Amino acid sequence: MEEEQLIAGLRAQNRKTVEYLYDKYSRALFAVISRIITDKDIAEEVFHDAFIKITRKIDSYDESKGRLYTWMANICRNAAIDKTRSKEFSKSSKTNTIDDYVYGLESESGTSELVDGIGVKELLVDLNEEQRFVIECIYFKGYTHSEISEEFDLPLGTVKSRIRAAINVLKKNLDRI
Amino acid sequence: MDIQAYISSGKLELFVLGELSERERNEVIQLAKQYPEIQHELDQIEEAFFQFDNQTGINPSSTVKKKIFESFDKGMGNSPEVVMTTPKEEVTIKTVSIQPWKAYFAAASIVAVLASGVAVYFAMQYNDVDRRFTALLQEQTVLAEELNQYKVNFEEADTQLETLLAGNFERIPMKGEGFEMQKDAAVDVWWDKASESVFVSVNNLSGLEEQYDYQLWAIGEQGPVGIGLVNAGQKFSLQQMQAVASAGAFAITIEPKGGSESPTLEKLVVLGNVG
Numbered sequence: 001m002e003e004e005q006l007i008a009g010l011r012a013q014n015r016k017t018v019e020y021l022y023d024k025y026s027r028a029l030f031a032v033i034s035r036i037i038t039d040k041d042i043a044e045e046v047f048h049d050a051f052i053k054i055t056r057k058i059d060s061y062d063e064s065k066g067r068l069y070t071w072m073a074n075i076c077r078n079a080a081i082d083k084t085r086s087k088e089f090s091k092s093s094k095t096n097t098i099d100d101y102v103y104g105l106e107s108e109s110g111t112s113e114l115v116d117g118i119g120v121k122e123l124l125v126d127l128n129e130e131q132r133f134v135i136e137c138i139y140f141k142g143y144t145h146s147e148i149s150e151e152f153d154l155p156l157g158t159v160k161s162r163i164r165a166a167i168n169v170l171k172k173n174l175d176r177i
Numbered sequence: 178m179d180i181q182a183y184i185s186s187g188k189l190e191l192f193v194l195g196e197l198s199e200r201e202r203n204e205v206i207q208l209a210k211q212y213p214e215i216q217h218e219l220d221q222i223e224e225a226f227f228q229f230d231n232q233t234g235i236n237p238s239s240t241v242k243k244k245i246f247e248s249f250d251k252g253m254g255n256s257p258e259v260v261m262t263t264p265k266e267e268v269t270i271k272t273v274s275i276q277p278w279k280a281y282f283a284a285a286s287i288v289a290v291l292a293s294g295v296a297v298y299f300a301m302q303y304n305d306v307d308r309r310f311t312a313l314l315q316e317q318t319v320l321a322e323e324l325n326q327y328k329v330n331f332e333e334a335d336t337q338l339e340t341l342l343a344g345n346f347e348r349i350p351m352k353g354e355g356f357e358m359q360k361d362a363a364v365d366v367w368w369d370k371a372s373e374s375v376f377v378s379v380n381n382l383s384g385l386e387e388q389y390d391y392q393l394w395a396i397g398e399q400g401p402v403g404i405g406l407v408n409a410g411q412k413f414s415l416q417q418m419q420a421v422a423s424a425g426a427f428a429i430t431i432e433p434k435g436g437s438e439s440p441t442l443e444k445l446v447v448l449g450n451v452g
Contacts, residue, residue: 070193123233
C-alpha cells in the first residue's frame with residue numbers, strides 16, 4: 001500500500017487500513033517506546049495509548065512536514081518520555097543502557113528476536129564512545145538534545161554533530177546487514 | 178547557501194527526532210522543497226530511523242494488539258484511548274491558556290523589579306536628604322546658640338562701653354610683683370569716684386581650685402572692705418563690684434569659697450595703690 005493510500009484510509013477510520021498500519025509499523029514503534037521504558041507491561045500500555053492516539057489524530061498529520069513514520073515515532077517517543085517523567089514512574093528507571101537493552105533482548109526473547117538482538121549489537125558496534133553516548137541518551141533514555149547539552153555540559157553544536165555522526169554510522173550498518 | 182554544510186549541521190536529524198522549534202522546522206521544510214539534496218538526505222534519515230527501529234525492535238504481544246483493536250472499535254466514546262489522550266490535550270490547552278498568564282506574570286515581574294529599583298533609589302535619596310536635613314537642623318541650632326551668645330556678649334560690651342564712656346573712671350592697675358602667690362598676675366580696677374562704682378578687668382590671673390575664690394578688697398581708712406568676688410576666667414571684660422566711696426588701695430586675696438569678712442593676708446595676690 002502506498003503511503004498516500006494508507007493515510008487516506010486512516011483518515012477514513014478504515015479498519016483494514018489500521019490493521020495494515022499495525023502490521024507494518026507496530027514493531028518499529030514499539031521499539032521506540034520499549035527502548036525508553038524497559039518494563040514490558042508499562043511499555044505496552046504506553047504503546048496501546050500512543051497507537052490509538054495515532055489513529056485518532058491522523059487528521060493533524062501534515063504530509064508536507066515529514067513521513068508518516070516519523071510523525072508516529074515522535075508521538076510514541078513523546079508518550080514514552082512523558083511516561084518516564086510522570087509521577088508514578090520513578091526516575092531511576094531512566095538508567096537503561098544499550099547493553100541492558102541488547103542483553104535484555106537476548107535473554108528474554110525467543111529465536112526470531114534473538115536474531116534481531118544480534119542485529120542491534122551489530123548496528124551499534126561501530127559507534128565510538130561519544131556516538132554511543134548520544135544514542136544512548138536520545139534513544140534509550142529519552143533525553144532531548146538540549147537536555148544532553150545542559151546535563152552533560154556539552155555545546156549544542158557538539159551534541160548535534162555527534163548525533164549526526166552516530167546516525168551516519170547506523171545508516172551504513174543498516175545498508176550492510 | 179552551502180547545502181553540504183547545512184546537511185552536516187545535524188539539524189536534519191533533529192528535525193526527524195522532532196526536536197526543532199516551529200521556526201526551525203519550517204525552515205527545514207522550506208529548504209527541503211527548494212533543494213532536492215536536502216529532501217533526499219531527509220528521506221534517508223527517516224528511512225534509517227525506521228529501519229533501525231524496525232530491526233532492533235520486538236513485536237508487541239498479541240494481547241496488546243487485541244486491546245488496541247478493541248479500543249479502536251469502541252471508537253471515540255469511552256475508550257481507554259480517550260482517557261489517555263485527554264491529559265495530553267489538556268496539556269496543550271493548558272499551554273495555550275498559560276501563555277497570556279505567563280506574559281502577564283513576566284510583565285508584572287518586570288514592573289515589580291523596576292518598581293523595587295525605583296523604591297530603593299528613592300529610599301536612598303530620602304535617607305540622604307533626611308541625613309542632610311538633620312545635619313542642617315543641628316547646624317542651625319548651633320548657629321542660633323552662637324548668635325544668642327554674641328548678642329548677649331554684644332549687649333554686655335555695649336553696656337560696659339556706655340558705662341566707661343559715661344562715667345569718669347580711673348584705672349588702678351594691680352600687680353602680683355613682690356608677692357609670693359602669682360608674680361605675673363595683673364588685674365585692673367576701674368573706679369569712678371563720683372558715682373562710686375567699681376569694675377575689675379582681669380588681664381592675667383591663674384585659675385583656682387573649687388573651694389577657693391578671688392576676693393577684691395578696697396583698703397580705706399577703716400581697713401580692708403570686701404567688695405566682691407572676681408572671676409579669673411572672665412578676662413578682658415568688666416566685672417562690676419560693690420560701690421566704694423573712698424579707698425587708698427585695692428587688693429585681691431584668695432579666700433575660701435564665697436569670700437571672707439577680712440582678708441587672709443598671707444594669700445595676697447595683687448595690690449594696686451590709687452594714684
